[in-house]
Amino acid sequence: MNRLERLSPCKVNLLLNILGRRPDGFHELETLFFPLPLHDRLVFETTASGSGIGLTCTHPELPTGPENLVYRAAQSFFAATGLPPAVRIHLEKNLPLAAGLGAGSANAAVTLDTLNEMHGRPLSTARLHELAAALGSDVPFFLQGRPALAFGRGERLESLPELPALKNLAVLLVHPGFGVSTAWAYRALADFPEALNGRPGRARQLAEALLGGTLAEAAPHFYNALEAPVLRKYPLLQWFQDFFREQGAVVALMSGSGSTTFALLPTLEAAEKARASLQAIYQAPLWSAIVTL
Template identity: 45%
Template sequence: MVELTVWSPAKINLHLEVLGLRPDGFHELAMVMQTIDLLDALELESSADAAITLECDRPGLPTDGSNLIVKAAELLRLRSGLPELGARIRLRKRIPVGAGLAGGSSNAAAALVGLNALWGLGLGDGDLHALAARLGSDVPFCLAGGTQLCFGRGERLEPLLPGASSSLAVLLIKHPAASVSTPWAYGRFRDLRGRSYLSGEEAFERRREALRRGPLLQALPQPGPLPTLRNDLQAVVEPEVASVREGLALLRGLPGSLAVAMSGSGPSLFALFAGQPRALAAQALLAEDLGAAGFESWVCGFRASGVMLEP
C-alpha cells in the first residue's frame, strides 16, 4: 500500500558558464537553472525489515545501491541514527535517463523529502540541503527548484524572484538513442578552452556578479524577447553529437521561439515560447520532422518549486 507519493521534476539550464577549476578538482560554474513540469513519481511505503528496496517501471535502470535514490535513502537513515528504518520505493519514470535534465538528482532529492516525512524524522531544509550536496551537485537545486542562480559545483543557490518566467513554456526534445557523458563533456571543454579559465575567487565572483546583473535575469520576469542563452558545454557537444546538431537545427527553424539551447551536458534540447499554446503549435509543426528523425518531444511549463509531496 502506497503511503506517500513524491513528485520529482526535471530541470533545464537557462545559462551554463564554466568559469575555471576549483581546488577540489571540480569545475566552478555559474548557472541559471529552471524546474519544469516533466515529472517522475516516487511511491513510498514503510518496511519493517530494515531493508531499502527500489523498483522501477523503466527496464534497464539500475535499482541497486548504485542508484541515487538508494544512496539518498541510506544516507538519510545513517543521519537519523535509526538503522531499523526500512522502505519500499517504486519509481514511475517519465524523465529521460542520461539526458542533462537532472532526473537522477531530482529522484534523490525526492527520496530525501519523502523518507524524511515517511520516517517522521523532522529534518529541516538546511539539514536536507547538506545531505543533498553530499549526493550530487544538482541535488540541492532539485530540492528547492524554481528559478535559481547556481554557483560553486551547482550547490550554492540564490533564488530569483517568485514568478519569474512563469508565462514561458518549453518544447523539449531528445533522441532516445543519444547519450552524452558529463565527465567527457567537461573534459573536452577543458581540453579546448582550459587556457581561458579564470583563476581565484575574486575572478569567479566578478563573473557571478555579471550574471546577476546581466541581460538574461533582466529579461526573464518580462514578457518578450530573451537574449541568446549560453551553455558552454553546447559548444563542445554540438560538433561531436549528430542528434544534438540535428535537433538544434530543427528548433532554430521554428517561428516564434524566444530562445534555443541544450540543457546541461545534453543531449536534451529545448526552445522557449511565450505560453503553452505557442509551444504546442510548434510541437505540432515539427511533429513530422521529429518523428522522421526519431526524436521524442514534450511540452512543459515552468515550475516555481522543486520536489513536492503529494497532498
C-alpha cells in the same frame, strides 16, 4: 504501514557558465536553474524494522542497488538519522536518462525529503541540504521549487522570484533518443579554453534581464558552455536548435550536459506546430514534451 506518493520534477539550465577546474576535480560554475512540471513518480512504503532498502523501477536500464541515486539517498538518510533502514521505494521513470534535465537528481532530493517527512522530520533543512550536496551537484536545487542561481559546483543556491519575461511562454523539449555523459562533457571542455574558463557574472546578468526586461532583450544572454564539446560531437543537437529558431523560437539551447534541447516559443500553438513540423521530418524515436509557463 505508511505510504506516500510523490512527483519528482525536472529542470532546464537557462544558462550554464563554467569558470574553470577546481583543485578538488570539480568545475567551478554558475548556472540558472529553472524547474519544470514534468515528472517521474515515486512511491514510498515503510516496512518492518530492519528490513532494509528495497528499490524497484519501471526502466529496465536503471540499476536498483547502490548505483542508483534514489537508493543512495535512502542510505544517506538512514545513516544520518541512525534509524534502521526500512523502506520500499518504487520509481516510475517517465523522464529520459542522461538528458541534462536533472531527473535523477530530483529523484534523490524527493527521496531525502519524503523519508524525512515519513519519519517526523528528524533532519533540519540545512542538514538535508548537506546530504543532497554530497549526493550530487544538482540535488540541492530540487529541495526547493523555485528558479535559482547556483554557484560553486552547483550546490550554493540563491532562490529567485518568478521571472516575468518567461510568463505565458511555451517550452518545447526534445530528447533525441540518446544520452550524453556528463563526465565526458566536462572532460571534453579541455579542448575549448574559452568555454572552460568563462567570464564570471553571466548567470546574474541573465537573471536580471529576465526579471526586468522582455525575453527578446534577455535572449542574447542565454548560454551553455557545454555546448562547445557536445554540439561538436553531436551536430544533430545544433540542427534541432536551428530548426526551432526557424519555427519561431526566441531561444533554443541545450540543457545541462544534454542531450535535451529546449526551445522557448511565444504560444502553446507555436510550440505544438514546431513539434509537429519536427516529427514530420525526424523519423527516429524521439521523446518530446511541451510545458506552458
